[in-house]
Amino acid sequence: MTQRCFLTTPIYYVNGAPHIGHAYTSIAADVLARWKRLDGQEVFFLTGTDEHGQKVEKAAAEAGVEPQEFADRVSADFRDMAGRMGVSYDDFIRTTEPRHKQGCAELWRRMAAAGDIYLGAYEGWYAVRDEAFYDEAELTTRADGVRVGPSGAPVEWVREPSYFFRLSAWQDRLLAFYEANPEFIAPVSRRNEVLSFVRGGLNDLSISRTSFRWGIPVPGDPDHVMYVWLDALANYITALGFPDETAPRFAFWPADLHLVGKEIVRFHAVYWPAFLMAAGLAPPRRVYSHGWWTVEGEKMSKSLGNVIDPRDLAATFGRDAVRYFLLREVPFGNDGDFSRRGLVTRLNTELANDLGNLAQRSLSLIARNCASLLPERAAPTEADAALLEQAAALVGRIGLLLDRQAFQDALEEAWRVVRAANTYIDHQAPWALRKTDLARMGAVLRVLADTLRVLATVLSPFMPESMARMLDQLGVPAGARRLADLATPLPGGIVLPPPAGVFPRFVDDAV
Numbered sequence: 001m002t003q004r005c006f007l008t009t010p011i012y013y014v015n016g017a018p019h020i021g022h023a024y025t026s027i028a029a030d031v032l033a034r035w036k037r038l039d040g041q042e043v044f045f046l047t048g049t050d051e052h053g054q055k056v057e058k059a060a061a062e063a064g065v066e067p068q069e070f071a072d073r074v075s076a077d078f079r080d081m082a083g084r085m086g087v088s089y090d091d092f093i094r095t096t097e098p099r100h101k102q103g104c105a106e107l108w109r110r111m112a113a114a115g116d117i118y119l120g121a122y123e124g125w126y127a128v129r130d131e132a133f134y135d136e137a138e139l140t141t142r143a144d145g146v147r148v149g150p151s152g153a154p155v156e157w158v159r160e161p162s163y164f165f166r167l168s169a170w171q172d173r174l175l176a177f178y179e180a181n182p183e184f185i186a187p188v189s190r191r192n193e194v195l196s197f198v199r200g201g202l203n204d205l206s207i208s209r210t211s212f213r214w215g216i217p218v219p220g221d222p223d224h225v226m227y228v229w230l231d232a233l234a235n236y237i238t239a240l241g242f243p244d245e246t247a248p249r250f251a252f253w254p255a256d257l258h259l260v261g262k263e264i265v266r267f268h269a270v271y272w273p274a275f276l277m278a279a280g281l282a283p284p285r286r287v288y289s290h291g292w293w294t295v296e297g298e299k300m301s302k303s304l305g306n307v308i309d310p311r312d313l314a315a316t317f318g319r320d321a322v323r324y325f326l327l328r329e330v331p332f333g334n335d336g337d338f339s340r341r342g343l344v345t346r347l348n349t350e351l352a353n354d355l356g357n358l359a360q361r362s363l364s365l366i367a368r369n370c371a372s373l374l375p376e377r378a379a380p381t382e383a384d385a386a387l388l389e390q391a392a393a394l395v396g397r398i399g400l401l402l403d404r405q406a407f408q409d410a411l412e413e414a415w416r417v418v419r420a421a422n423t424y425i426d427h428q429a430p431w432a433l434r435k436t437d438l439a440r441m442g443a444v445l446r447v448l449a450d451t452l453r454v455l456a457t458v459l460s461p462f463m464p465e466s467m468a469r470m471l472d473q474l475g476v477p478a479g480a481r482r483l484a485d486l487a488t489p490l491p492g493g494i495v496l497p498p499p500a501g502v503f504p505r506f507v508d509d510a511v
């Protein structure tokens, strides 16, 4: 049976425009989705927008439009961003869709039927920007006297009737679950944070609000709207057709991976599995939390005016260069700094020079010296075999690394082969063989073409457009670009299209 794989991004708040932080989570998830498809798996890749709650209601009011109209506009912008960054989602869910509202209400009913929801009153701190409740002990006071939560978001004191989820009762079961599933939260630093948070004891969680209206009504008590995080997390099952557990899509549950930023781990790794278990559903298999980007050393913020739209970057540098940079620059779990100079350097050295030139040199030699015909494979020399074996081993290595969301290491593995191939071409000097040993020249160029084919295949999830162009130039048929197809050599003698550079060097006046 084909292996199934369900991957998700967080659903993005529609209070503001998409920026590189959002693109980052989506591109990372996209690379995994594309890799799994290349591997022949049946993938369901979900993204979408989180449209309810006080924060969105407030942003709409500031813009002077109704929340729904505002959400429609910003959600469309996120969809456009995903499209332009090459995010190959299978479904884009919006929490204002009827399918979501119905499924979410049913999740509530199941949690209530299990005795895990009760009516009380909430009194405490709330940060609208984070849509999160904080304990007194988590707060600090800013220089201007404003009380802020751990993220720096101002808090306000709220006091209102509220339904609660009996989270306190789930402490032991959650700890047992983490214990039995050591891979559930990654990287390990985040796992430790979550463990110590849960070990510290859990308070019941306020899961409804009465002080504003922009949310899903609580079943049976429409004075309340559901807490936006309960609403949002439910997207991962409502998109699969929940509550219809017989829907073909529902076979994708439990999710193989929720990719999230580090600030929202608690919601995914503590609240979400507890909600699901309370409703009698299986928790997801894994939550991976990545780090945060700053821009040129500073936190991205509207007030600093340094918020970067990934679409602008793509227009300037090419979509694939941006995708590559984001996953190459820092280890996935760590924070990183985005700089224009850093991006240009990687584009020019690693993409244009190391990989682009390698392909360009090899392919133009074939065009010029072999009448554009792919040379036959020949009995390999030791040097040939060494390079070909290193290339062949890439598929397995990258697969294992991507299963751990180690994008940077995966790219580093690929670049080891790129560098080895550059050394190989320099040592073999096929341009010189033209006059001395035509057969050997052909053999060398074929080794290079085969190595490039592996590279372009394993790199295609990262850089789909440019690697597709490279595969075109290598004569690899569009229907034979999966990992498994690498086992079948291309026939010698096929005509290759004229080579054209895949990564133009970027000459930056601003640097």
Ligand code: MSP
Binding pocket: 009, 010, 011, 012, 013, 020, 021, 022, 024, 025, 050, 232, 233, 234, 235, 259, 260, 261, 262, 263, 264, 291, 292, 293, 294, 300
């Ligand atoms: N709506 C919630 C998620 C609900 S999921 C059930 C939310 N939305 S968000 O729009 O604020 O952020 C979504 C994602 O963008 C998070 O994974 C977050 O880490 C990521 N990023 C937002 N800013 C970021 C950076 N500056 N750097 C890296 N990622 C950041 O949270």
